Every structure is written in structure tokens, then in C-alpha cells.
Amino acid sequence: xxxxxxxxxxxxxxxxxxxxxxxxxxNLKAPHLGLFWNExxxxxxxxxxAPPVGSLNDIIEPESGxxxxxxxxxxxxxxHLLQIQKNKFLLNWRKRENVYPHFEDISExxxxxxxxxxxxxxxxxVGQVNILELELSYINIIPKGEGWDSVEKVKDLxxxxxxxxxxxxxxxxxxxxxxxxxxxxxxxxNRFIKSQFAKRIxxxxxxxxxxxxVRGNSNDVKGWFNEARE
Numbered sequence: 435x436x437x438x439x440x441x442x443x444x445x446x447x448x449x450x451x452x453x454x455x456x457x458x459x460x461n462l463k464a465p466h467l468g469l470f471w472n473e474x475x476x477x478x479x480x481x482x483x484a485p486p487v488g489s490l491n492d493i494i495e496p497e498s499g500x501x502x503x504x505x506x507x508x509x510x511x512x513x514h515l516l517q518i519q520k521n522k523f524l525l526n527w528r529k530r531e532n533v534y535p536h537f538e539d540i541s542e543x544x545x546x547x548x549x550x551x552x553x554x555x556x557x558x559x560v561g562q563v564n565i566l567e568l569e570l571s572y573i574n575i576i577p578k579g580e581g582w583d584s585v586e587k588v589k590d591l592x593x594x595x596x597x598x599x600x601x602x603x604x605x606x607x608x609x610x611x612x613x614x615x616x617x618x619x620x621x622x623x624n625r626f627i628k629s630q631f632a633k634r635i636x637x638x639x640x641x642x643x644x645x646x647x648v649r650g651n652s653n654d655v656k657g658w659f660n661e662a663r664e
Contacts, residue, residue, distance in 0.1 A: 439664060446574040447534055451647075452544035452659065453524035453569040458492045461560045462520050467505050470518070470554045474547060478507035478516055486519045493520035516547060523548055524569075537663050545656065567623075568655065570662040571647030578640040585611060585631075588642070592629065622661055623650020 471481060484504040486493050493501045504519040513532050517524040525544040527535065552563050576582070581591050585608050589595045595613060610631030617625040628645040652658035 441536060445534055446576050446580070446644075447572055448529045448575040449571075449573040450527045450537075450540055451524055451569060451571040451573075452540060453522065453571075454548060454563070454565050454655075455488075455522050455567040455569070457564040457566060458521040459555065459561050459563075462502065462555070464502065466554070466558055466560055467518060469558060470551055471505075471507055473550055473554060474507060474516070477509050478514070479510050480506075480508040482506040482508065484517070487522065514543065518551070521566075523551055523563075541656075541659055541663075544659075565651060565655070567649055567651055568658055568662070569647060569649045570659055571645055574644040574646070576642040576644060577634065582642070585609065591642070619648075619650070621650075622648050622658070624648070 471478070482505075484506055486501045486504045490501050495502060502520050504517055504522075507516040507518075508514070511530065511532065513528050513530045515524075515526040515528065517526065525540065525547060527540045555561060555563065576591070582588050588611060592613070594615065595611065611629070612631065613627070613629040615627045619625055625648045626646075628643075630643045632641055632643050633639065634641055648662040650658065650662070
């Protein structure tokens, strides 16, 4: 690129999600997920169940009428998480007591384990992945006192929020603002921004949860993620 992207020493990033949604794998069963876990268990030492995300109609088991659960494979440091269900594969990086490893490191892990997953499907005669959508999301946590100290000052962080709190207004200043905007891109798909006011669980301190992401598709998976990151 003519203008290299910046890297931050102390970004407010709390979580990164690399994901692929694909046509439901009709032949995928729980034992197949166990076989794949065997391949990655040296790094992802813990397994948990979670409810499936998205439409249940896509992932209902025809024999039993119930969906195959979403499975989490979690590493020992609890900062990397693989999520797999009948039509999704995701890799999450989560902030713990660790340093943000940046895009290059997380993307390489995603390509590695998504490739291993697809090989496992082929070896075990489950079928091939037909990608319908790719996703890259960054979740940022911005506590009060770091760039903003009141709701009125949020517009200093997000210039698109330009409400003015001056003069004789019937409504007083808001207590919180939840904001969502999407931008369509012919090349990438849909770019989105979500901002929600929340409170930190441990002490109730106000914060802003800011999610920035892209959802789209391309035959060039690595190229798409590089463009989405930019």
C-alpha cells in the first residue's frame, strides 16, 4: 500500500473476530468435531458448548429435530477461541492480561486452523465448505475518562454524532447513545459501526463498546481480509 496502516501501542481493542459462514454441512456430526479437536488439542486444551447463532432452520439435525450445538475450543491462556457450528467457523482473540498481537498474527492463526478444519472435513467424508460470507470485526472498549468524560463529549470521538446540547432545549442531555451505521461497498460487502453505552462489570464504571466490522465474500479469502482490515 502507498500509505501503510498505523499500528497503535495501546489500542482500546478488547476482541477481534475472524469468521466464515458457509452452507450448512449436512453430514457434520458431533464426533467429527471431536476428531478435529484431537488435531488442535495441543493448543486448544478446553472445550465448551454454546447455543448456535443465526437461524436454527439452517442447522437443525433432520434425524433428531434439534440443532448441533456450537462448540468452543479454548487455549490455556483463554485469549484464543475457536467457534464451530454446522455453518460457521470463527476465531476470536480476546484481551486478557496479554498484549494485542495485531492483525498479522491473528489472521495467520485463522488461515491455519480454518484450513485444518476443511482438511478434516475432507478426510472424514463430511463434505466441502462453500463460503457464503466472511467477517472481520474489532470490538473496542473505551472507558469514561479516556477520550470522553460526558455524553456531550462523545461527538469528539465520533464526529458523525453531531447533536448539540446548547440553548433552550426541551430534552436534557442524554444519559446514553446507542448508534449503528452501515456502509455498502461493492468490493467488500457491508461495513458497519455499532456503539453502545455500558458499564464495566467489576466496578460499574461507564464505558463505550465500539464494534467496527465488515461482512462480505470473495474467492480470494486472504485478499478479502486484508482489504477488510484496511
